Amino acid sequence: MLFNSFEFLLLFLPAVALGFYLIAQFQRLAPVLLWLIACSLVFHGYWKASYTWLFVTSMAANYCIGQVFWLCREASTFVRKSVLIIGIGFNIALLGYFKYAFFFAEILRDVTGYQWESGEIILPLAISFYTFQQIAYLVDCYRRHAPRYSPLQYASYLAFFPHLIAGPIVQHRDLVAQLSDQRILFVRGENLSSGIAILWIGLFKKVVLADGAAAYANPIFAAAGAGTSVTFCEAWIAALLFSFVIYFDFSGYSDMAIGLARLFNVKFPENFASPYKAVNIIEFWRRWHITLSWFLRDYLYIPLGGGRRGQLRRYGNILITMLLGGLWHGASWTFVIWGGLHAVYLVVAHIWNEAKRRFGLPHTGAIGRFAGRTMTYLAVVVAWIFFRARTPQDAISMLGSMAGFNGVSLPSELPIAVRDSLRDAFGAAVSFQGLAPHVDLPAGPFGVPILSALALCATLLVAVNVLPNTQQVMRIFRPVLHDSSERVTGIARFLVWRLTPIRVAIVTAVGMYGMTHLENVQSFIYFRF
Numbered sequence: 001m002l003f004n005s006f007e008f009l010l011l012f013l014p015a016v017a018l019g020f021y022l023i024a025q026f027q028r029l030a031p032v033l034l035w036l037i038a039c040s041l042v043f044h045g046y047w048k049a050s051y052t053w054l055f056v057t058s059m060a061a062n063y064c065i066g067q068v069f070w071l072c073r074e075a076s077t078f079v080r081k082s083v084l085i086i087g088i089g090f091n092i093a094l095l096g097y098f099k100y101a102f103f104f105a106e107i108l109r110d111v112t113g114y115q116w117e118s119g120e121i122i123l124p125l126a127i128s129f130y131t132f133q134q135i136a137y138l139v140d141c142y143r144r145h146a147p148r149y150s151p152l153q154y155a156s157y158l159a160f161f162p163h164l165i166a167g168p169i170v171q172h173r174d175l176v177a178q179l180s181d182q183r184i185l186f187v188r189g190e191n192l193s194s195g196i197a198i199l200w201i202g203l204f205k206k207v208v209l210a211d212g213a214a215a216y217a218n219p220i221f222a223a224a225g226a227g228t229s230v231t232f233c234e235a236w237i238a239a240l241l242f243s244f245v246i247y248f249d250f251s252g253y254s255d256m257a258i259g260l261a262r263l264f265n266v267k268f269p270e271n272f273a274s275p276y277k278a279v280n281i282i283e284f285w286r287r288w289h290i291t292l293s294w295f296l297r298d299y300l301y302i303p304l305g306g307g308r309r310g311q312l313r314r315y316g317n318i319l320i321t322m323l324l325g326g327l328w329h330g331a332s333w334t335f336v337i338w339g340g341l342h343a344v345y346l347v348v349a350h351i352w353n354e355a356k357r358r359f360g361l362p363h364t365g366a367i368g369r370f371a372g373r374t375m376t377y378l379a380v381v382v383a384w385i386f387f388r389a390r391t392p393q394d395a396i397s398m399l400g401s402m403a404g405f406n407g408v409s410l411p412s413e414l415p416i417a418v419r420d421s422l423r424d425a426f427g428a429a430v431s432f433q434g435l436a437p438h439v440d441l442p443a444g445p446f447g448v449p450i451l452s453a454l455a456l457c458a459t460l461l462v463a464v465n466v467l468p469n470t471q472q473v474m475r476i477f478r479p480v481l482h483d484s485s486e487r488v489t490g491i492a493r494f495l496v497w498r499l500t501p502i503r504v505a506i507v508t509a510v511g512m513y514g515m516t517h518l519e520n521v522q523s524f525i526y527f528r529f
Contacts, residue, residue: 103331166526195262202255235401334391
């Protein structure tokens, strides 16, 4: 079931919320948690009911393994580590079979020629997310950092539907503490109003901004994937628009998850904090998919040694972490390359920071920050091409078009004076590079109106760089755990929430407008990760 669907917003969510508050009137926590668990299993099974057993089995097995750590808490390190290896191996085996069997079978076929017939394997919903959360739980049990939970506490933590599909990857101690607190049983007007507002903002981001940009970008990517030659202008429009598609898609989902949790008096950790405002790639990963970055750092990078064993080992650990992080996103070489690119970016950024420290280079001013933000954004856009493409060959073809290898074509919709000026500039630039200038003027490609696409690019580029994010807008409600967003300054302060009739009317209009765009439901990009 998708958050951006009529059946969820008009049927499932009202029924779950109504049942939650009716049961809460008896002031007993166990029935409320049982209700949330049952509804969450219905939510999970709505997509494919036969895979709910896999989720329940995984949950029960990991809970039992966690209890083993308590039973042998005084045992030797060897015994405890053996239990940990068995637990992690169980989770990786499930994830590996359902998500990576075909990928590894293709590698085996290419290397050895052996053809493995596995039949149809459908990726279970949310398996990547609940696998990571359970691995984190087992590791914390091994480290003696996890309290002893009841089966009800553990099941409610893992199954709670607002974070079940695409995160955030919530730490067990954060969520169980809230779900075990009697205060969630009380109706809180502040949580209800802020939850609905954040939910509506996230819905608008998804169905209006993300899906609207995708309508322009998808035809160009589809044409490039089919072997059609894509021009310079078309390729850049598709690349930039996809950067906004994934931005507002994931930002919208994160907002909706936070808003839904607030309806049940629960706070989620911050998961998205204006990543395109980052001035370097290190900061980008502190702002993009924050909880995934936390998991990869604490449960992969640091156990590998982090930066404690010299710079060369540090860079190797970064490479391993990002390659596996890329592979986690999908069973394809394109995701591995995407992770590898970000590993290279991070290594270069750390080398640059080390050089600045060693040689005492001054901190950059406003111009330097602008340059850093621009370079970081363009590097991220290049990497997104591999994230979006079906094959590495498709991505390389698109990057070649972005580099002008198929000619620099200007849209015929541009005014003549603008076209002539740009044609002269592009022609001079290409000639300067020693290449034959090839500048033509095609009509809008693949049914995509170029000027509209350019206007949308410009609008969204300003929005992601200037406007505050949802956590900043709703700061008065403290909507998330561990909020790291900076305070809003300048003219954008007028967007910060105040309880006024105008702001209430605007948010209501945003939500209603988003509801009118639910006819053609598009899944979230992270929906089946």
